[in-house]
Amino acid sequence: MKKLTIATRQSPLALWQANFVKDHLMALYPNLEVNLLTMVTRGDKILDTPLAKIGGKGLFVKELEQALFDGTADIAVHSLKDVPMVLPDGLMLGAYLARHTPTDAFVSNKYQHINDLPQGAIVGTSSLRRECQIRRHRPDLDIRSLRGNVGTRLAKLDDGEYDGIILATSGLQRLGLNARIRHELDTNISLPAVGQGALAIECRHHDTDTLALLAPLNDDNTRLCVLAERAMNHALEGGCQVPIAGFATLAENSLHMEGRVGTPDGQTLLIAKSSVVLQDNQAQNEQNAIQLGKDIATNLKNQGATNILTALYA
Template identity: 65%
Template sequence: MSTTLQPALTTLNIATRQSPLALWQAEHIRDRLLALYPELTINLLKIVTKGDKILDTPLAKIGGKGLFVKELEQAIYDKQADIAVHSLKDVPMQLPKGLMLGVYCKRASPTDAFVSNTYNSIDELPRGAIVGTSSLRRQCQIKAHRPDLQIKTLRGNVGTRLGKLDAGEYDAIILATSGLQRIELDARIRGELDIDICLPAVGQGALAIECREDDTEILALLAPLNNDQARIRLIAERALNRHLEGGCQVPIAAYAVLHAADAIDYENDDSGTTLWLRGRVGQTDGSELLKAEKRMALTGTQAEQEAQANQLGIEVATLLLADGAGAILAAIYHPE
């Protein structure tokens, strides 16, 4: 059954990057909206971002993953686009004035995928094996688990990264499980890293839709795509990162789940009313990995629970700061 649109809204423009994964994400949201509003015309505005152009330098040295969203945000400001679809883990913790995340979609797998043509798991890798990743978060946790491994920077879209693995430049590479699944490359996944070894990135596996704060018509249009449980979890994770003054390309991990108070079955469990948030901050060489966690029983309305989730993120971040996270992050932001 279609939803009745306001007469003034007949066309929607979606800003997107041009990588296969970004296009899948934009097309996925387009198709979901068309199922709700078949009379709507939806156009994709395909943009090449600075992050897509600079492929020979680690992201942490050129501004982080925010480089993948700035041009999309400018298109929204200029009203060339109404919305932008993002992988949430790429979205900076502080949004530009006047923009907001209008939708948090239901989360897909948050894990990291182990991809190799020779080995079945990270523990099977021989000493000194070369592992490719562009993420300082993955690097610090993998080095903490296997300090003997070599970590080598890996940039480019998914196809480019897999091509470098196939060319023998790496013994294994680590990619987001959800990204491979979305573009039907599940067969390349040898296994998913246990979250006890590699806690996910803030927002990993979730799509978010950015729009103008004052565009009430667009916000009403997007409302059916919101997932209340995912929104609560993701608000907690982003609050932790924000309180640590972390960006998208720092050795910070955070993962929140909802579970019943008497049954902690945390994998993909959105059925409970207790929010459990875990966070980590580590040295990039794996020599130190700080861990903190806390649970909070949620009460009240959706808005009240979102406020509680935000507070939980701040509290777990405060625990990490008390253990020395600030010094670790300061050394990364301001190396001598």
């Protein structure tokens, strides 16, 4: 291939992610011309309604996927936590890049820690997952919906609409906004979203030339972790707009995973944990990772996750 086009949203964070991939590809293939096709998605246009009420984070990828079908783009770069569990026929995730910091970040102009917030303090988040877990940790807080790109959310904080807001640590770091982070939330307080901190590249399923170009970008460790996380979410039939958390880590030749399902009010929070020992065979490890995610989902279902999620979707 002599030319490659990347479909991306126009937000500063999405452009950073697309350029991050572009730079890696151009370093690998100096003779490859890489261009960006910027787009505005439905999720970018509707900012006055919580995502859970308008279809979830899949609204951020549909226009990009159409560009892949149309042939106007060869790949689309996504924050993996925004990618639905089931992709359209003909498309696939062709590469998982090395994961960046997966945690949630507490951002405030007045308080150093979420525990420092006074009773009734207003906290903004766009995520039912974060809302559920923060209410569990601090039921006295006033949690309110906060939509928009990172800059928009920070501006609302700076205007005094919120006492604190919760954002993905990786997004702030990618934009050079580390100084805004008061602290990273411990995963015991807020377990990350499935795929959080990881970038994935979507492409056409049978586009072998593109898949060959992307192969060096794959990170095997990240791939194992996110395969387990996404397998859990898929088995729960969960989308991005419900209070589901899933986080897998590698340690001492084992893949460990924790999954959570809760109610938005934080009154109920189901937790399941398990692990699997890794082998020398990457393909077998991937199958084991997927099974680990499924086992976590089964555990959560046995605790009552299905009833919680059914009620939310209804």
